[in-house]
Amino acid sequence: MKTKQASVIKILFAGTIILTFLWALFHGTNDFGLVKSNLLTFISIFSTLCAVPLIVNHLFDRGDYLHEITKILLYVFIIQSIIQLIAFVYPPFSAIINIFKKDIINNRDFQGIRSLALTGNPFFTLSSAYGLMFINYFYLFSNKKIKYPVIIFILLLVGSFFAGRTAFVGLIIGVVSYFTYSIGSFKKMFFSVISISFYILITSIITYIVYLFLIPQSILVIVDEKLLPFALEFYYKFQETGKLTTKSTDVLSKMYFEISMDTLLFGDGKYFNNDGSYYMYTDAGYMRNILFYGVLGFFYIVFAQVLILKKTLRSKIDFSSKLFLLFTLFYFFILHYKGEVLMSMPILQSILVLYSLNYLFIKDK
Structure with missing residues (x-):
């Protein structure tokens, strides 16, 4: 170019x-x-x-560049989430994915809950990218540029569980950015709160139904004993100690x-x-x-x-797009810590x- x-x-x-x-x-x-x-x-x-x-x-479909490029990237990571999900529930598929990765990575699979993605670095790099996709998601969602938002969000969340907790930093920034896009308009802010509350409710109900009735018992045991304690370690630690910490944050300090x-x-x-x-x-x-x-x-x-x-x-970009870029840059500086x-x-x-x-x-x- x-x-x-x-x-x-x-x-x-x-x-x-x-x-x-x-x-x-x-x-x-x-x-x-x-x-x-x-x-x-x-x-x-x-x-x-x-x-x-x-x-x-x-x-590209019809539409402006930033919306289109963020949608393409979001779909790429949805595919990555599906790959991880299949590899998690069907070990023979995971074995195929491992062919494309180094042994040192395959040996760090944390008992089959990580290193499931089709990537050369399924740890900090992948979880950081998933965090950025959450920021993408809320930017597109606020501009009504995303179809099937509940399904997309659930798949992003599932992929993040396998990739790493760093993605939740992007989730937090994404949620903050979503409300920031409505600054200056009480009506838009009001409907933003109603909209995200509705989708959180729907997402919770769907997740609960899938968790209780659609996940096989053999997989459910792994989810309860390995995946959730890893992905939500900060929550488990908070219940035990009253502090929002993980082994990673303790080491990082x-x-x-x-x-x-x-x-x-x-x-x-x-x-x-x-x-x-x-x-x-x-x-x-x-x-x-x-x-x-x-x-x-x-x-x-x-x-x-x-x-x-x-x-x-x-350049002459709209308010939400400018904020989106600034939040993305802010996310980079946060992750660099x-x-x-x-x-x-x-x-x-x-x-x-x-x-x-x-x-x-x-x-x-």
Whole structure:
């Protein structure tokens, strides 16, 4: 795709690669492990830009670009949810899915309730993407651009249960965004509350009926003893201890610690320890960036991430679309607290790039 915005995007991601390479040289560590990750993200972005004309010409229905692209992405993840659901209830299908994944991933299936999706990274990356789909869902729902909303929501929720709890962060942001779209209109806000209350009631009834009468007893045991305790660990912990915590949040709280002023400003230019583990044994996004780049280098990461959406945010888009993009960007910054997302994580960056091209399809822009 040859546009000024596409060129800017390529330059920004190429700049991340160059910055990482130079930072390792500057510190004399010659630790170029992060360069490989940056290169993978760049290739994904480049492929996405090449695919945009094909997507627009062959997959779009009538409608504006942002609505159409979010619908396509939502349907992709609905298919992913169906794949996970089939793999969960029918092990031979799961065995077929495992053929396409590395053994190290298959060995981390958490007793058959994870690693069921057709993806190379069925953990933090997949759950993060599902969280973004919840934000997509409520954006489309608020604009009345989604059919069979109850079924779609249930499938998204089921897929998230298998993918990971991170998706619930997107669910919360999605719900908040849904009501924010109605700001300024009491009538619209009132009907938003009535509408979502109705759909929550219908979703609960359908889920309850399926749970009681349609799930085989053998599967029900696994759901009760494994899937729900994993997906809703924070709820179970709250019942036991009165605190909304999980093993993951307990571990994450230890991933942030004090560092020297030199490291804070300039980083150490290290991404891996000698044993192959992450430097300083932390995989928290902000911490890993600061340890490698320092604040000065990290500023580029933040600047580049925001700049990707600048063109579309400044174009003539409607209020809800602008808010949707801002909530998406906010979601990225929230997720980065847990793991590397900003200017990394190919799937989320590719989706953001797709959103950033919205301005090209606005009339009288």
